[in-house]
Amino acid sequence: MYQLKTGQESFEVVDGEFAGRKYIKGKVYDKIPPNEKKKFKTVGGRVPEVGGQKKVEKKNSLKPQTSNLTPPKSKPEVTNEKLESNP
Numbered sequence: 163m164y165q166l167k168t169g170q171e172s173f174e175v176v177d178g179e180f181a182g183r184k185y186i187k188g189k190v191y192d193k194i195p196p197n198e199k200k201k202f203k204t205v206g207g208r209v210p211e212v213g214g215q216k217k218v219e220k221k222n223s224l225k226p227q228t229s230n231l232t233p234p235k236s237k238p239e240v241t242n243e244k245l246e247s248n249p
Contacts (some may be wrong), residue, residue: 190206
């Protein structure tokens with residue numbers, strides 16, 4: 163699926179197989195004129211039909227990173243007892 167890029171004004175195609183079609187900001191389209199592709203961005207995580215089959219675009223997912231670090235050691239217990247020293 164395609165949508166006009168931010169800052170791109172709406173337009174109407176004047177020649178070719180897409181002649182007479184209007185492309186408006188904010189609308190999503192499944193087909194766009196090939197020579198105007200630079201004005202569009204792919205949206206929705208899906209790519210329009212290609213060769214009669216739908217393709218799904220994989221989004222970059224942020225996977226939680228695992229670490230091989232060992233957990234911190236527990237702190238020694240603190241008591242109010244005095245330690246006896248050997249003379």
